[in-house]
Amino acid sequence: MRILIIEDDQEASAYLAKGLKEAGHNVDQAGNGTDGLFLATTERYDAMVVDRMLPGVDGLTIVQTIRGAGNTTPVLILSALGKVDDRVKGLKAGGDDYLVKPYAFAELLARIEALGRRTSASQPETRLKVEDLEMDLLARTVSRSGQDIDLQPREFRLLEYLMRHAGQVVTRTMLLENVWEYHFDPQTNLIDVHISRLRQKVDKDFDQPLIHTVRGAGYTLRAAR
Amino acid sequence: MRILIIEDDQEASAYLAKGLKEAGHNVDQAGNGTDGLFLATTERYDAMVVDRMLPGVDGLTIVQTIRGAGNTTPVLILSALGKVDDRVKGLKAGGDDYLVKPYAFAELLARIEALGRRTSASQPETRLKVEDLEMDLLARTVSRSGQDIDLQPREFRLLEYLMRHAGQVVTRTMLLENVWEYHFDPQTNLIDVHISRLRQKVDKDFDQPLIHTVRGAGYTLRAAR
DNA sequence: CCTCGATGATCAGAATACGCATGGGGTGCC
DNA sequence: GGCACCCCATGCGTATTCTGATCATCGAGG
Numbered sequence: 001m002r003i004l005i006i007e008d009d010q011e012a013s014a015y016l017a018k019g020l021k022e023a024g025h026n027v028d029q030a031g032n033g034t035d036g037l038f039l040a041t042t043e044r045y046d047a048m049v050v051d052r053m054l055p056g057v058d059g060l061t062i063v064q065t066i067r068g069a070g071n072t073t074p075v076l077i078l079s080a081l082g083k084v085d086d087r088v089k090g091l092k093a094g095g096d097d098y099l100v101k102p103y104a105f106a107e108l109l110a111r112i113e114a115l116g117r118r119t120s121a122s123q124p125e126t127r128l129k130v131e132d133l134e135m136d137l138l139a140r141t142v143s144r145s146g147q148d149i150d151l152q153p154r155e156f157r158l159l160e161y162l163m164r165h166a167g168q169v170v171t172r173t174m175l176l177e178n179v180w181e182y183h184f185d186p187q188t189n190l191i192d193v194h195i196s197r198l199r200q201k202v203d204k205d206f207d208q209p210l211i212h213t214v215r216g217a218g219y220t221l222r223a224a225r
Numbered sequence: 226m227r228i229l230i231i232e233d234d235q236e237a238s239a240y241l242a243k244g245l246k247e248a249g250h251n252v253d254q255a256g257n258g259t260d261g262l263f264l265a266t267t268e269r270y271d272a273m274v275v276d277r278m279l280p281g282v283d284g285l286t287i288v289q290t291i292r293g294a295g296n297t298t299p300v301l302i303l304s305a306l307g308k309v310d311d312r313v314k315g316l317k318a319g320g321d322d323y324l325v326k327p328y329a330f331a332e333l334l335a336r337i338e339a340l341g342r343r344t345s346a347s348q349p350e351t352r353l354k355v356e357d358l359e360m361d362l363l364a365r366t367v368s369r370s371g372q373d374i375d376l377q378p379r380e381f382r383l384l385e386y387l388m389r390h391a392g393q394v395v396t397r398t399m400l401l402e403n404v405w406e407y408h409f410d411p412q413t414n415l416i417d418v419h420i421s422r423l424r425q426k427v428d429k430d431f432d433q434p435l436i437h438t439v440r441g442a443g444y445t446l447r448a449a450r
Numbered sequence: 451c452c453t454c455g456a457t458g459a460t461c462a463g464a465a466t467a468c469g470c471a472t473g474g475g476g477t478g479c480c
Numbered sequence: 481g482g483c484a485c486c487c488c489a490t491g492c493g494t495a496t497t498c499t500g501a502t503c504a505t506c507g508a509g510g
Contacts, residue, residue, distance in 0.1 A: 084329040091335035094342075097322060104309040110316035111323075118299065118321060152485060168363040188488055192469060199470095213469070215495065216378025217365055377496060413499055414458080421459055440457070440506070 001046040001116045002026045006036030006062065007078070008054050016049065019105050020112070033057030040066050045073050046116045049108075052079035052090065060093040067094035074115035078103070128163040131223050133202065133210055135163055144206060154179070155198050162211070162221040171218040195219060226271040226341045227251045231261030231287065232303070233279050241274065244330050245337070258282030265291050269351075270298050272341045274333075277304035277315065285318040292319035299340035301333070355391040356448050358427065358435060360384065369431060379404070380423050387436070387446040396443040420444060 003025050007013040010031070017027045028043070030036035033056040040048060040062065052059040063075050074097075077090040082100035090098040097111050128135040132145045140156065142149045151159060157179050162170060172191050176182040180190070195211065203209040212220050228250050232238040235256070242252045253268070255261035258281040265273060265287065277284035288300050300322075302315040307325035315323045322336050353360040357370045367374045367384065376384060382404045387395060397416050401407040405415070420436065428434040437445050 084332050088331050088335040091332075091339045094339075096339050097336075106313050107309050107316075110313040114316040114319075114321050117319075118297070154486070169365040186487085189469080190487065193471085193487075196470060196472090214365055215468070217381075220364070379497070411498085414460095415498065417458060418460080418498075421461095424459090438458070 001113075002028070002044065003112065003116075004028045004030065004036070004039055004043070004045045004048045006030045006033065006040075006048065006054065006059070007051040008032055009051070012051075016105075016108070019109065023109055023113075033059070033062055037062050037065060040073070041069060041071070047112050048073055048075045049112065050075055050077055050095075052077055052081065060090065063094045074118065076108070076111060076115060128160065130163050130166040130221055131208070131210060133163070135160060142202075144202065147205075149201050151198070151201060154194060155201070158194055158198060159202065162219065166221045169214045169218050169220045174218070226338075227253070227269065228337065228341075229253045229255065229261070229264055229268070229270045229273045231255045231258065231265075231273065231279065231284070232276040233257055234276070237276075241330075241333070244334065248334055248338075258284070258287055262287050262290060265298070266294060266296070272337050273298055273300045274337065275300055275302055275320075277302055277306065285315065288315075288319045301336060301340060303328070353385065353388045355388050355446060356433075356435060358388070360388055369427065372430075374426050376423075376426060379419060380426070383419055383423060384427070387444070391446045394439050394443050394445045399443070 003020055005013055005016055005020075005027060007016065007029070008031055013029050013031065017029055020027050028039060028045075030039050033054040036050070036054070037057055050059045050062055054062075057065075059077060059079070063077070066073070066075075075095050076097045076099060077093075077095040078099055078101060079086065079090065080101045081087075087098045087100075096115055099108055099111065126136065126138050128137070133142070134144070135142045137160070142151055142156070142159065158175065161175065161179050165174075173185075175191055176185070199209070199211050203211055208224055210221050210223065212222065212224075214220055228245055230238055230241055230245075230252060232241065232254070233256055238254050238256065242254055245252050253264060253270075255264050258279040261275070261279070262282055275284045275287055279287075282290075284302060284304070288302070291298070291300075300320050302318075302320040302323045303326060304311065304315065304323070305326045306312075312323045312325075321340055324333060324336065351361065351363050353362070358367070359369070360367045362385070365381065367376055367381070383400065386400065386404050398410075400416055401410070424434070424436050428436055433449055435446055435448065437447065437449075439445055
């Protein structure tokens with residue numbers, strides 16, 4: 001994980017950085033609010049540790065600023081102020097966690113890693129899986145029960161969309177918008193044709209169909225009810 | 226936000242639920258680990274509050290289990306154990322935050338909201354519920370007391386409209402306008418027919434009918450008075 | 451308490467809309 | 481020019497919806 005520390009106390013910062021590096025992370029340090037803000041907005045981090053009291057721009061302001069800019073990097077706020085009210089303020093400013101000094105390094109590490117886990121879990125997925133149907137987005141391959149299936153580009157996008165919404169009913173309008181990028185109704189059976197072709201490839205040779213028609217509504221991808 | 230509380234202490238659970246509801250959230254409660262695990266895996270929540278000590282399946286096990294199943298719903302662990310080591314364990318198990326009892330409600334609220342903030346602004350309503358009758362708008366499924374009911378498109382729209390106006394009397398004109406998009410009176414018993422069919426599916430196999438006729442006015446959906 | 455008109459429920463067949471498969475034609479890329 | 485891919489039109493089979501007839505229920509008034 002790439003972690004940014006914004007902390008003015010040299011010694012505390014060094015101690016933290018050392019510990020995080022030993023835990024296998026990649027650490028950048030900023031000694032004041034201005035530098036911190038600069039790094040936070042120009043670089044990409046998996047998590048940040050921000051001291052609340054800083055010379056120049058203070059900790060809460062930094063958090064508010066980067067949140068305002070749409071940056072959602074998880075932030076752990078460090079502070080000597082431990083009153084409930086201070087903590088609530090820290091979280092309201094957009095912090096994801098708040099730790100009061102003095103703290104145990106083991107706890108800080110665990111919390112940072114908990115924060116990072118959340119975002120990495122929400123990172124763009126590279127594989128999709130629904131029942132025995134698997135799709136590898138990078139390799140652009142699809143297989144069912146280990147058997148390769150090859151799809152044409154449009155079919156691939158269609159199936160990807162269905163898999164991302166597995167279990168939900170997907171309407172024709174949603175498909176037109178998201179798979180075809182049509183913002184109107186072509187008044188033809190375009191979608192039906194592609195679904196039909198996809199079925200030939202995905203469901204034909206298998207007992208359990210995965211693509212189901214929901215009459216009057218659209219289609220859905222899931223195991224039979 | 227939809228929030229699940231898993232806590233065995235009745236009083237603590239009720240207090241928490243009340244506070245969260247007042248803050249505008251939608252709260253479900255489970256009083257033991259088994260029920261909690263069931264809800265956590267079958268429903269979709271924006272965040273969960275889990276007590277660490279629970280009869281049956283304990284808190285940490287619950288978190289580990291749902292994480293193992295690929296569920297990334299943010300979890301805040303509540304515990305009386307406040308030692309650094311306990312906290313680290315809680316976070317390592319997959320918790321996103323850890324709060325030691327006794328805690329201030331304001332802080333818990335701030336932390337829960339910080340957790341929820343990350344997982345997308347809570348979406349428009351996707352489930353409707355009236356008594357034991359539930360409708361999932363995304364999956365287009367309906368169930369009563371856990372038993373699946375399948376409806377035809379028009380029946381589905383009709384029931385959706387009734388559920389959205391549960392407790393109110395819905396006139397025939399309202400139904401024609403909103404379910405059929407007719408802006409005139411077809412002079413047939415169209416609506417009666419559909420209500421009749423809906424009753425067969427929704428009320429037939431149950432003691433308590435939910436669809437009631439209001440003679441001279443229309444229909445209403447609610448538990449018997 | 452019974453009758454009668456009005457209102458609502460149920461049923462079954464007819465009409466309609468919807469979804470599916472298939473083949474042909476067009477378009478753009480090697 | 482040939483090939484791959486995508487889109488459109490047609491005709492067919494079937495699920496769903498609507499209609500009209502008949503039957504049941506309600507409630508007011510005698």
